[in-house]
Structures are given as structure tokens and as C-alpha cells.
Amino acid sequence: MDALAHAVPWLGKRHPRAAGWLVIVLALAAPLIAAYFGRSWVRILDFALLYMLLALGLNLVVGFAGLLDLGYIAFYAVGAYTWAFLASPHFGVHLPFWLVLPLGAGFAALAGIILGTPVLRLRGDYLAIVTLGFGEIVRIFLNNLNHPVNITNGPQGINALDSLSLFGWDLAGTLRLGDFKVHSLYLYYYVFLLCVAGSIVFIRRLQISRIGRAWAAMRDDELAAKAIGINVRNMKLLAFALGATFGGVAGGLFGAFQGFVSPESFSLMESIAVLTMVVFGGMGNIVGAVVGALILTALPELLRYLALPVQEALFHRVVLDPEVLRMLLLSLAMIFMMLWRPGGLIPARARYARPELLGGETR
Amino acid sequence: MISLLEARGIGKRFGGLTALDDVSLTINRGEVYGLIGPNGAGKTTFFNVLTGAYTPDAGEFVFNGSALPTGQPHRVVAAGIARTFQNIRLFGKMTALENVMAGHHIRTRAGVWGILSQNRRTREEERLTTERAFALLAYVGIARFADTLCTKLSYGDQRRLEIARALAAEPQLLALDEPAAGMNATETGHLKTLIEQIRHDGVTVLLIEHDVKLVMGLCDRVAVLDFGRKIAEDVPAVVQQDPAVISAYLGGGGDAH
Amino acid sequence: METLLQQIVNGLVVGSVYALVALGYTMVYGILGLINFAHGEVLMVGALTALQTVLLLMEVAPGLPPLLMLAVAVGVAVPVCMALGYLMERLAYRRLRGAPRLAPLITAIGLSFLLQTLAMIVWGRNYHTFPALISTEPLEPVAGVFVTPVQIAIVVISALLMAALVLLVNRSRLGRAMRATAENPRVAALMGVDANAIIALTFIIGAGLAAVAGVMFASNYGIAHYAMGFMPGLKAFTAAVLGGIGNLAGAMLGGIVLGLVEAIGAGYIEELSFGLLNSSYQDIFAFVILGVVLIFRPTGLLGERVSDRA
Numbered sequence: 001m002d003a004l005a006h007a008v009p010w011l012g013k014r015h016p017r018a019a020g021w022l023v024i025v026l027a028l029a030a031p032l033i034a035a036y037f038g039r040s041w042v043r044i045l046d047f048a049l050l051y052m053l054l055a056l057g058l059n060l061v062v063g064f065a066g067l068l069d070l071g072y073i074a075f076y077a078v079g080a081y082t083w084a085f086l087a088s089p090h091f092g093v094h095l096p097f098w099l100v101l102p103l104g105a106g107f108a109a110l111a112g113i114i115l116g117t118p119v120l121r122l123r124g125d126y127l128a129i130v131t132l133g134f135g136e137i138v139r140i141f142l143n144n145l146n147h148p149v150n151i152t153n154g155p156q157g158i159n160a161l162d163s164l165s166l167f168g169w170d171l172a173g174t175l176r177l178g179d180f181k182v183h184s185l186y187l188y189y190y191v192f193l194l195c196v197a198g199s200i201v202f203i204r205r206l207q208i209s210r211i212g213r214a215w216a217a218m219r220d221d222e223l224a225a226k227a228i229g230i231n232v233r234n235m236k237l238l239a240f241a242l243g244a245t246f247g248g249v250a251g252g253l254f255g256a257f258q259g260f261v262s263p264e265s266f267s268l269m270e271s272i273a274v275l276t277m278v279v280f281g282g283m284g285n286i287v288g289a290v291v292g293a294l295i296l297t298a299l300p301e302l303l304r305y306l307a308l309p310v311q312e313a314l315f316h317r318v319v320l321d322p323e324v325l326r327m328l329l330l331s332l333a334m335i336f337m338m339l340w341r342p343g344g345l346i347p348a349r350a351r352y353a354r355p356e357l358l359g360g361e362t363r
Numbered sequence: 364m365i366s367l368l369e370a371r372g373i374g375k376r377f378g379g380l381t382a383l384d385d386v387s388l389t390i391n392r393g394e395v396y397g398l399i400g401p402n403g404a405g406k407t408t409f410f411n412v413l414t415g416a417y418t419p420d421a422g423e424f425v426f427n428g429s430a431l432p433t434g435q436p437h438r439v440v441a442a443g444i445a446r447t448f449q450n451i452r453l454f455g456k457m458t459a460l461e462n463v464m465a466g467h468h469i470r471t472r473a474g475v476w477g478i479l480s481q482n483r484r485t486r487e488e489e490r491l492t493t494e495r496a497f498a499l500l501a502y503v504g505i506a507r508f509a510d511t512l513c514t515k516l517s518y519g520d521q522r523r524l525e526i527a528r529a530l531a532a533e534p535q536l537l538a539l540d541e542p543a544a545g546m547n548a549t550e551t552g553h554l555k556t557l558i559e560q561i562r563h564d565g566v567t568v569l570l571i572e573h574d575v576k577l578v579m580g581l582c583d584r585v586a587v588l589d590f591g592r593k594i595a596e597d598v599p600a601v602v603q604q605d606p607a608v609i610s611a612y613l614g615g616g617g618d619a620h
Numbered sequence: 621m622e623t624l625l626q627q628i629v630n631g632l633v634v635g636s637v638y639a640l641v642a643l644g645y646t647m648v649y650g651i652l653g654l655i656n657f658a659h660g661e662v663l664m665v666g667a668l669t670a671l672q673t674v675l676l677l678m679e680v681a682p683g684l685p686p687l688l689m690l691a692v693a694v695g696v697a698v699p700v701c702m703a704l705g706y707l708m709e710r711l712a713y714r715r716l717r718g719a720p721r722l723a724p725l726i727t728a729i730g731l732s733f734l735l736q737t738l739a740m741i742v743w744g745r746n747y748h749t750f751p752a753l754i755s756t757e758p759l760e761p762v763a764g765v766f767v768t769p770v771q772i773a774i775v776v777i778s779a780l781l782m783a784a785l786v787l788l789v790n791r792s793r794l795g796r797a798m799r800a801t802a803e804n805p806r807v808a809a810l811m812g813v814d815a816n817a818i819i820a821l822t823f824i825i826g827a828g829l830a831a832v833a834g835v836m837f838a839s840n841y842g843i844a845h846y847a848m849g850f851m852p853g854l855k856a857f858t859a860a861v862l863g864g865i866g867n868l869a870g871a872m873l874g875g876i877v878l879g880l881v882e883a884i885g886a887g888y889i890e891e892l893s894f895g896l897l898n899s900s901y902q903d904i905f906a907f908v909i910l911g912v913v914l915i916f917r918p919t920g921l922l923g924e925r926v927s928d929r930a
Contacts, residue, residue, distance in 0.1 A: 118911070128655075133908075133911060144898070208489075213461060216454060229532050275729075328738075328741075338730065339712065342723055351461075353460055358494060
């Protein structure tokens, strides 16, 4: 939390407490502010939170453990399709969220271990390409497993997924508090916000622990990490599995929120987009992942609203459509960050210990 | 004297090259044991085989009365052998304190659930790890740099930090790979004091060193390797007079500094 | 039997294109230890530049003989791609030598997507028909196998280019400088080799080969579009790894082997998997081969260069 507060420009360094409250208030009020500009912005905020979950999970793998995973979106797909299989009319199964979400996370973690076991001894750049291949294989299967038995419904995807229903309270509906009606987009926002906040707490705990230090150690120098007794293989697998778990949870939430899944949502471009968020914010840096996801989800949408009318006015037609703008932005962000600001937007030294535990008398 | 580590007929080949040939030696508990030899004699290979970086082609190590696992560095550390590197290898993105805390990894137990829930045991373990790491920094004399990024430390202090990190694994045998390399006379003097202190505190030391003066002044016993074979093993004064050793250093073209 | 022969021929054709592209990966990797992820996009830029040139020529000088048109198109595409290869090295990768190990690869991924996006802006999202300047009509079948003139041209030209490259690397002063730089850039620099120039040249040569490969690819399938470089790029990388990355002969062998495995595999996958899989799974072969080779024999088929870059 204090790290997030420190990231607040100007205020962060001088009044960390005030900045902390500001972050909390902004996070809580964001959908209301966004609603002023139109309901679609609330939806964009919801997606930003999902991307935060993904970026936090990928940051665990790439930033903490130093394993470049280019197939990360496959775990998102596992989570989303688990939801589609177990909570939709597709197979006629409608299990409750508290069963499906953990199952999706578990399957994703399992997929992480299955992928990780053979490939984790590969060198960094080879690992990247092999994980990319894994992501593509998953997508190819999703696209084609409608034959000979229809499992995934192929490129059409699966429709009418159950929405998130918290103990009989369906988030897809409208919440009535007396005369006051709360649209489902807001409900999802606060549920996702809770997930992101919980994830930040968990990941922060992991970072400042023997496991976080072991990851950082093997990322910085694998040979030395082995020499101080770290079981590098297990630690890599753990990073892969935990990172995948976040992807799986995010995927399940995505399925419930969107009500529809298709292989198109899990293309390589999405893996790259999440990676760009991590790189943009600052690898190995929790705040970086959050801010990177927020900016790189919102900015293309902002551009969409700004750039399209400008283009209409200038050229009387749309030269750069929103999808192109997004790709342009993401690829440029990735290149510029690597070349000019490799520490990311918020270069902060990650902490792996709490020296304050020592207390006054030892120092 | 009780033996702590026994190497029995260790052999290691790389392709056609025999790096270690039937090397047997015994290190006694509580001593500083020196391993010297000309360049390319197989000292570092012996180190790497001992600490599990390489798997030996022949022979075995007996440590504390039981066979030492080979080819698995983390199990070697768990058994009680920690090492440093000839070219210092610290974890560059961590502070001095965090480096030493990472070194304590093998002696801690907390798992994912404990860490996520921050239960009492995990918090207590974390506190002990922090305290112990700080105490070790103080022990090697760099406590004031606890919160400094390790790459910002001076060369000599980085060496000390690496030793502290190895000690954090609570080894019975501390294996130092040319700890005096690149040090000036004053720094070497401080290092000698530190190693003597470590031995005094009950940790056995295996020392690979080029600095013959340091070895002769510090070691209780010395083994000499040449072309992968052990050609001598005795107290420094005797080894120094050994004709085979003298000819290895002079004839082999190696320099003894 | 005839299908098998036919698949072998198809595999050889595609394999020689992979081989040309793989050479670019392997040369850059041999010298810099960098996977130039954006190399596949050079192939795409080559194909689309050639297409643009041909379309222009058809308007300006419709009477030109097709072969001449193709020659001019290649003559434009190759220098354009060489310039692109040079720019990538000069503006991006050169600044990243000695950077943390993941930085160059992440940059390369960014470049790959940037090039795709730019191509999408210039040429749109649509598939373009690439005119059949060399006939794609099959000749009289030999032993039941159909071969098209363009396929023959692809195999012959690939073979000639590869032979030229091997001569260049093994026989010329320049080649010696390249090999020396690959062996040890610092020592090579001490011996008077301008390492920067050699590295730039490696990118330029690789890009030139990829440009030709792009034109071949587009001619063979009759289409070109902004994303056409990605898969062949990945497959060519697989070919380079399969042959032993850093090894020229390995890249060629790897390309051919991969082309054959893919073509034959696609022909038989349905039978082999008892009808579970079909040829839409064709792309999986490359990834599976890549994974298996990297895990079990990271030095590849011919590899002697074992890189210890972590």
C-alpha cells in the first residue's frame, strides 16, 4: 500500500499517508467518475482491473522469477474455458462460482506445472519461444476441438456463460438499495477491485519472504542461487504455477463478466499486451504492474475517443482504427521502455526484507 | 582429530581431458584446509564436484559420516557445505541484508500458505532470519551497509558479504574459492583475521588460494593438486619442502606468486 | 505412395524457404546470441514491397515480361529489407548490447509487432493477391507428382543463394571476419575487424535473404498480407534450432527437415491420430519439434556451438 502511495506523483513522497488515502478514495470512486463520461468507461475500468490481475500474475513470473513467459494468456484461457465448461448451457452444467473459480485456478496451475516441468531448464530466450509455442498450441486446440467431438465449439466460442453470482446474488442484474439502482458494471468493478487488492497483498507477502528472495536470487544469478541451497527447479515451478493461478482466476472472472469466450480473446497479441503492461510499469515491481495495466488499458480507449473524431475531421475517414492504435501504442511502449527506460515507468527498487523488524536495539 | 569430509577417489573428465584423477583427501573438523596447485591443476573442478555443480565420474564424498549427494547443489548445502565464488557472485538487485537473508533460505521452512496467511510461525521465522542476517553482517564487519545495494559496496566488502551469505546457510564446512583474489595486502590481512575467527567459532574451512603466503600462514594442512592428481598433503612447512611440489610449481610453468 | 512423394516435393519447397529465413536467425544468433524475433516480419515487408512494385509496374509498363517484372520487384524488395535490417540493428539492438538478458528479446518482440502494425496501416488488413509472375500451373505430372514452375524456381534459387552464402562465409575475407567476430568479438576487434560493421552486415545479409524468401512465399501461395511473416518466422527459428543454432549448414538442413515433417505430417495426421486431429493442426508440428529439440538436444542436429549465455 505504501508503495502504491509513494507512486502518486508529487504528493507521494511528502505525504505518504494522504497519498495512500487518495489512492483508496480514487479506487473506490473511479467508476462513479468514469460513469460521468459514459457507462462504457466503467466497462473499461472493469477490464483494466482484469488486466491488473493478469499483469500482477505475469509480473510474478517475469519480474520476480526472471522467466520470460510469452504464452501466459494460455492460463487465462484455461480459467475462462473452465468457467465456460462448468457454468454455461454448453454442457448444461451450472456449478457455483466458489467451485468453478478455484477449479479454474487449479487447472491453470496444473497447466503451468505441466508446461513448466520440461521447459524450465531452458535458457531465458529459449524458454520465451517455447512458452509462446505453448500458448499457440492451446489456442489452436481451442479453435479446433469442435471436431470430432464438440468440446470448445471452435472459433465461434461458447455463449451465455453464467454470470458471477455471490451466494444467490447475481452480479449481472441490478442491485436495488431502496430507490437506488446499481448497475452490474459497478458490482463487477468492486468485486474485481477486491480481487486486485487481495492479490497485491498476497504478492507483496510473497515478495518479502524466503520464496520472494529465492526468486530474486535465481533471477539475478542462477548459479549462485543454487550454491546457497535454493532448489532452483522447484522455485521456478512454483513461480510458474502461482503466476498461472492468477491467470486462471482472471480468466474465470473474465468469462463470467463477458458472458462469452472464444479463442480470439487468447491470441498471442494478448500475451504480448500483458507483457507490455509489466514492462511499461517496471518489471519486478508490483505498483508498476498495476499502473502499467491501468494506463495501457485506458490509453488506447482514450485514443479511440480522441483520435477517431480528429481523423474524421482531418482526412474524412478513419486511417487508424482503434485496434491498430492499440497495437501501435503497445509495441512502441515496449520498444521505447526497453531502449530508454528499462526500469519502467515507476522504477522502484523492490524490497525483499523488512529491516524494521530488527527494532532499535540491534541497530 | 575427527574427519569431517572425506573425498574418496574422485575422478572427473571433460571429453578427453582428465581434470581430476583419483583424488582422495580428508578434512578434519575444525581445521583450515588449503587446496593449492598451479593454474589448471583441477582445484576449481574439485570445488565444483564437491559442491554439486558437477557430477563426479568416479569416487564419492563422505561428509559427517554419510555419503554426500552429488550433482545437487541444494542438497549439498543442506548437508552443511556452503561456498563462495572466485569471481564474486552476489544478487545484484538486493541489499547486503537481503543477500544474507537469501543465504538463510535452506534453514527456513515457510511455505506458500504460511507466507500468504502470515501465520505466527512464518512471522517469527522471518524475524529470526532478519536478525540473524544482520548479526552475520556485523560479524564480517559490514553491518553499516545493511541497507545498501550490494553492487554499491567496495570490492573487499563484497567479498565479506559473500562470506556472510555463505555462513547464513549455517555450514559446518565453508568452502572459499580464492577469497583473496584481487585484494591488496591490507585487505588480505583483514580476510585472514576473519577466516581465523570463523574457524575459532567452529566452522571448518576449505580454502583454494593462489596467495601462497596466505595459505601457509593460515592453513593447518595443505593438499597440492597438479594435473588433476594430488601430489602432496601435509602441514604447510612440510609441503613447502616437498620436491614434487616445487617441481610442479616451477616445472609446470605455473606461478606461485 | 504418390501422396507421400507429393508431400515430399511440397515439403522441399516450403523447407527451402524456411532455410533461407533460418539463415538470418542463425547468423545473428551466432554473432550476438540474440533471437531476432522481428526477422519474420522482414519476410513480410519483402513480399509486400515486391507486390507494391509489381502493381506499380503493371500500371506504368503493362507490357513488361513477367520475369523482368519479378526481377525488378525483387530488386526493390531486397534493398528495402536490407535497409530495414540495418535500421533495426543500428537503432535498437546496438543500444542493447550488454543490457540485461531479457531486454533485447523483449525489444525484438516489440519490433515484430510494430512492423506488423505499420504494415497493417500501409497495406491494410486484407489479403492481397500476389500475381503469378512465374506460373503456378502444375507441369505434366512425373510419377504422379505435380510440380509447378514456381516451385522449381524456389528450390533452385534457394540452393543458389545458400551456396553463395556458404562461399561468402567460408572463402572470402569478409566471411573470415564474420567467423572471427562470431568466435570472439573482442579478439576479432583486436585483430582489426570492425565488429560493429560486421554485425550490421550480418543483419543486412540476413534481411536480404528474408526478402527473397518473402517473394517466394507470396509467389508460391499467391497471397500476401501484413501478418504473413510471423508463422514462417517462428518456423524458420525452429528450423535454425533444429539444425543447431549458430550453424549455417544446420539452418539449411533444419529448414528442409522441418518443411518435410510439416508437409508429410499434415498429410498423415488424420490417420496417425485415428481421426482426432486434422490438418488444421499443422502449425503444431513446428512448436512440438522446437520444444522437443530444445529439451532433449539443445545443440540441434549439427550443432557444435554450445552457447553458455544464461
